[in-house]
Amino acid sequence: xIRFEWLSELLARCEDEHVLVRHGSAxxxxxxxxxxxxxxxxxxxxxxxxxxxxxxxxVWADQVDSGLFNLNACFEYRGxxxxxxxxxxxxxxxxxxxxxxxxxxxxxxxxVQDMFGIVFSDHPDARRWTRHQAWSEGHYPLRRDFPAEGxxxxxxxxxxxxYPFFQVQGTGVYEIPVGxxxxxxxxxxxxxxxxxxxxxxxLEERLGYVxxxxxxxxxxxxxxxxxRLAGRVCGDSSVAHAWAACMAMERAARCSVPPRxxxxxxxxxxxxxxxxxxGDIGAVCNDVGFAFAxxxxxxxxxxxxxVNGQVFGHRLLMDCVIPGGVSRDLDAxxxxxxxxxxxxxxxxxxxxxPIVDYxxxxxxxxxGTGVLTPETAALLGTVGYVGKASGxxxxxxxxxxxxxxxxxxxxxxxxxxxxxxxxxxVRTHEIGHSLALIQQLLDTLPEGETALPWQxxxxxxEGLGLLEGWRGEVLCYVRFGDAGKVARFFPRDPSWLxxxxxxxxxxxxxxxxxxxxxxxxxxxxxxxxx
Amino acid sequence: xxxxxxxxxxxxxxxxxxxxxxxxxALGIEVKRRVGRRMRGSFAIRAVDAxxxxxxxxxxxxxxxxxxxxxxxxVHFVASPRHADALLVTGPVSRHMAAALQxxxxxxxxxxxxxxxxxxxxxxGEFGCSYASLGGVDKVVPVDIVIPGxxxxxxxxxxxxxxxxxxxx
Ligand code: SF4
Numbered sequence: 001x002i003r004f005e006w007l008s009e010l011l012a013r014c015e016d017e018h019v020l021v022r023h024g025s026a027x028x029x030x031x032x033x034x035x036x037x038x039x040x041x042x043x044x045x046x047x048x049x050x051x052x053x054x055x056x057x058x059v060w061a062d063q064v065d066s067g068l069f070n071l072n073a074c075f076e077y078r079g080x081x082x083x084x085x086x087x088x089x090x091x092x093x094x095x096x097x098x099x100x101x102x103x104x105x106x107x108x109x110x111x112v113q114d115m116f117g118i119v120f121s122d123h124p125d126a127r128r129w130t131r132h133q134a135w136s137e138g139h140y141p142l143r144r145d146f147p148a149e150g151x152x153x154x155x156x157x158x159x160x161x162x163y164p165f166f167q168v169q170g171t172g173v174y175e176i177p178v179g180x181x182x183x184x185x186x187x188x189x190x191x192x193x194x195x196x197x198x199x200x201x202x203l204e205e206r207l208g209y210v211x212x213x214x215x216x217x218x219x220x221x222x223x224x225x226x227x228r229l230a231g232r233v234c235g236d237s238s239v240a241h242a243w244a245a246c247m248a249m250e251r252a253a254r255c256s257v258p259p260r261x262x263x264x265x266x267x268x269x270x271x272x273x274x275x276x277x278x279g280d281i282g283a284v285c286n287d288v289g290f291a292f293a294x295x296x297x298x299x300x301x302x303x304x305x306x307v308n309g310q311v312f313g314h315r316l317l318m319d320c321v322i323p324g325g326v327s328r329d330l331d332a333x334x335x336x337x338x339x340x341x342x343x344x345x346x347x348x349x350x351x352x353x354p355i356v357d358y359x360x361x362x363x364x365x366x367x368g369t370g371v372l373t374p375e376t377a378a379l380l381g382t383v384g385y386v387g388k389a390s391g392x393x394x395x396x397x398x399x400x401x402x403x404x405x406x407x408x409x410x411x412x413x414x415x416x417x418x419x420x421x422x423x424x425x426v427r428t429h430e431i432g433h434s435l436a437l438i439q440q441l442l443d444t445l446p447e448g449e450t451a452l453p454w455q456x457x458x459x460x461x462e463g464l465g466l467l468e469g470w471r472g473e474v475l476c477y478v479r480f481g482d483a484g485k486v487a488r489f490f491p492r493d494p495s496w497l498x499x500x501x502x503x504x505x506x507x508x509x510x511x512x513x514x515x516x517x518x519x520x521x522x523x524x525x526x527x528x529x530x
Numbered sequence: 531x532x533x534x535x536x537x538x539x540x541x542x543x544x545x546x547x548x549x550x551x552x553x554x555x556a557l558g559i560e561v562k563r564r565v566g567r568r569m570r571g572s573f574a575i576r577a578v579d580a581x582x583x584x585x586x587x588x589x590x591x592x593x594x595x596x597x598x599x600x601x602x603x604x605v606h607f608v609a610s611p612r613h614a615d616a617l618l619v620t621g622p623v624s625r626h627m628a629a630a631l632q633x634x635x636x637x638x639x640x641x642x643x644x645x646x647x648x649x650x651x652x653x654x655g656e657f658g659c660s661y662a663s664l665g666g667v668d669k670v671v672p673v674d675i676v677i678p679g680x681x682x683x684x685x686x687x688x689x690x691x692x693x694x695x696x697x698x699x
Contacts, residue, residue, distance in 0.1 A: 134625035134662055141661055150661025152625070154669060159629040180630050183609035185577040185590050188627055209626045210581045213662030232656050235585025235681070279588070292534055298595035299541070305592070315683060316585055355533050526583045529624075 004033060004080050010052050019044045030251055031402075032074075032081045032464050039071070039086040043096030043122065046105075049075050049082075055381045055394075056102035057081070057497075058475050059109055060490040061116045063144050067091065069116060073098060073105075074464075074475060079399035081466060088118055090143075097123040104381040104497055115142040115215070130208045130529065132160035141216055148216050160206075168194035168202050176511065180209045187525035191514075198510040203503050211529040218489035223249050223323040223454050226486050230476065231318050233491045234527030239265070239272045240469030241491055241527070242321040244476035247402075247465030249323050252480055253457035259446040261325035262404040267338070267441050268317050268326070270434040273470035274345070275304050275316075277427040280522055281356065284424055287516035288365040293356055300348055307341040310334075325451025339442060342435055353428050366421035370517035372505040374416055384472020385430065386498045386521055388414050389422035396468035397437075408440050418505070420520040456484025471495060471524065493527030543596075557688050558603045564695035565604035569615060573605045573695070575645075576614035576638065580631045580670075581663060582621030586648040586681040590618065598684050605691060611635075616643035616674075616694075620681075622650040622663040623670045635671040643674040643694060647687065652676045 004026075014021055023036040037045055046056070054075040062070045069088040074081060088095060097120035098105040109120050110129035117140040131137075134157055140146060173196050180188035190206040218229055223246075230245030231238040243265050250257055257265075282297030305315040311334045312320050320327050330338070356362065372382070374391030382392055395412035397405040413429035415422040457480050465476040472494030481487030502521045506514060565573045577590055593600045594607070608614050611634045623631055635644070646667040649655035654665035667673050675697065677690030 132626045146661070148660050152661070154664065156628045156632065156664070156670060157625050159633075160626070180627065181578055181611075181634055185579075185587055185607060187579050187582070187584055187587065188630065209630070210579070210621065210624050211626055211662050212581055212622060212624050212657045213660040214657070216662070217657065217660050229656055232583045232585065232680075235583035236588060238585065279591075292538070295596050296537065296541070299597065302592060302595045302597045309683075316588065316681065318585070318680065351533070351537055355537070524584065529626075 006077060006080070007033060007082070010048070010054075010077075010082075013048050013052060014045065017044055017048050019048055029083055029462060029464050032083050032466075035082065035084045037084050037086050039088050039095040042071070042073075042086055043098060043100065045084055046073075046098035046101040050101040053077065054082070056098065056104045057381075057473065058492040059098070059105060059112055060477055060492070061088070061112050061118055061142070062479060062488045062490075063090075063116070063142065066144065069093065069118060071095070071112070071118065072477070076400075079396070079401075081400070081464070083464065093118045094121050095119075096121055099123050099125075102381065103379060103500065107500070108492075108496055114140070116140050117143065127164060130211055132163075132208055132211075133157040134211070141213065146216075148213070148219070163206060165192050165206070166202065166204055170196075172196050173201065189525050193511060193514075195511055198512070200506050200509055200511055200514070203506045203514075205499060205503055207499070207525060208529050210526050212526075214491070214530045215489055218486055221486045222484060223456065223486075226478070226489060227322055228319060230489070230491060231321070233530070234493055234495075234524045235316060235318075236276055236524065237272065237469045237471060237474070237493065237527060238316055238318045239268045239321055240467065240474045241476070241493070242319070243269060244465035244467050244469075244474045245478060245489070245491065246321055246323050247467065248463040248476045248478040249480075250463065251465065252461040252463030252478055253455060255324060255452065255455060257325055257403075258449040258452060259404070260329075260448045261450045263441045263445050264326045264330070264450065265321055266404050267438055268312070268320050269467070269469065270438050270441075271304070271308060272317055274431050274434050275301055275308070276470045277431050278304060280519065281424060281427055284366075284420065284516055284519050285356065285362065287519050288362065290359065290362055293352070293362075296352055300345060300352075304341065304345065307337060311337055322451060323454045325449065327451070329450040335442060335445075338438075342438055345431075346435055349428070349431060353432075356428065357425065363421065365516070366424060367417075367419060369420045369513055370505045370509055370520060372418040372501050374418060376504050377418065377501065380500050380504070381497055382501045383497050384470075384494050385423055385426040386501050387472065388412065388426045390418035391416040396466060396473055400466060402467060404441065407444075408437060410437065420516055423520040456480065469494065471522075472498065491527075491530070493524055495523040495525075495528040499523045499528060554598070554685060554688070557685070557692060558600075561605065561688065561692045561695060562603040564692065568695055569604065571604050573691075574608045574613055574615045575605065575618050576608055576611045576616070576634070577618045577620070578631060578634050580619050580621045580627045580651070580667065581624030581657070582648065582650060586620035586650070589681045589684055589687065590620070590647065592684045593687055598688065600688065611638040614638050614642070616645055617671075618645045618647055619667045619671075620647045620651050622654045622657045622659075622665055623667055624663055626662070628664055628670050631667075631670050644671055645690065645694060646673045646676045647690070648682060649678055649680045652678050655680060
């Protein structure tokens, strides 16, 4: 397949619609095409991209000097990525929204609005999103003049009591507020249900509770420090985020990574995928009272994590991916331990997967529960296992083939039912595929270095990392400032693209099925709130 | 059904002791003894994520897997702070969670303990203090014991609990 062969056609359409593309570059953000457009054309470009069939992926801003923002939006088409960029004047930071064309842009644009004070004039929902009460209206944490420590000292700010939730009214309709503190051992967020009897009429998510200022505190870090922070954007996706950040930094620095390190990174990220799938399969089964599977899969996850600890030095594989490579090499004994662990899991799943796949009482609870139709999934631009269970046949490892996957045979499951059962089935299939991938990776493990010394790039160098984490597409943008220090870090967890699906798939389900629906989606709070 | 029974029979009981964690059983029995004496057999913990990356939660979860199975030592996680003897708090306290943490603390009946779990909860960790993060849990509620680590392993968590139960007894 020839990359970007469609681009000239898209550019011709831009011309037809009078969207002026000032400049295009295939090298500045290498592997991704960068197009400069005028900020007035921000919405019209989205219209063209939408009509052409592009998927919307991300938006982020960056203050490049005292009076100017660069606003970036990323689109995907047939596994190729395009970034459009417009300069936005700080004194007049207003431009059209892309949300009317791509609902996925809704919350991300509101995040940009809260963090930079950029206004999307025709955005259908002007409410704040990330900001609660930690900083005042009219202040914007990612602007240069906003101090990282804020201006509130140790003060404990008021709870966010006056957020204007949507209201559903009618005879017999009642409201259930849930969270931020939930009943289980899980992350905090707020859910507002409107229900009639047992049936959910509407669900509204309110997130942002674990906003930790990650984008701001990344500024001024060196490459190693950024990799450490990226590995903690979302603790269950530590490898994926650290790798995406390193990929962005390595592309910015035009630094190549030794083949052995690339293979080990892929082994790490596949092990992370398997660990999370194992845990979640058990948890979904637990939510419908199937204790057997909960314990069995909990056992497999624990065994898996112990091997992580023994071989890689960390049960969640944190800090294994570093700029330029990986932090440790594996000797023959460790490789054997890994292979043994893969063989063991393969054997276990041969027995356990059929039980989970064909257990009548599980089917009774999971089939037809929490349906996300393929149409809604396409409209929302859903990615990862949530998308794959609803007909979205997309996986970067196969469709955007980056090293080392470009040399591997990558399989990716897809179903159309869109219910909890389908999402579970994607997980069980993915575990099998990941085991096969790991085997290929270890069988063809190149000899040689596992890391090259890091050479900081010149000021202004920028890079975009893109990969398939266990939840789906992870994107990461990094721009360097002076002395090899990070000037902008933007990690886009796939959770941004799957949280909105939960609001839709819960419609018409009963309130008691919310936990299992939520678990089957399992979007990250921390990865989203930043 | 047969398949399930077969699997159960084949796997047997994996609950520790196994070779990997020789000290766990002894540790657990000690915890159980203390829980028996000080807490009349039941130690109820309410977990609160005040801003964590979710790494700490995963390891707290692991305490309930069949290997550690802390319930056998009398330690259990409860759904409401009103039923809790202790709060287990993870994460740096994000400013957006500070009020919720305070309220959860207020809803927990005295006497109560607060266990700060993970480097973030101990002193802000990788996230430190910022416009969005207040840093360690002690900035918001009094802390009785800290369990450092990023994240602490299940064994470290169990050790921390034991230390708490031993303190001033
Ligand atoms: S201590 Fe580590 S694992 Fe725990 S919340 Fe902080 S960064 Fe995450």
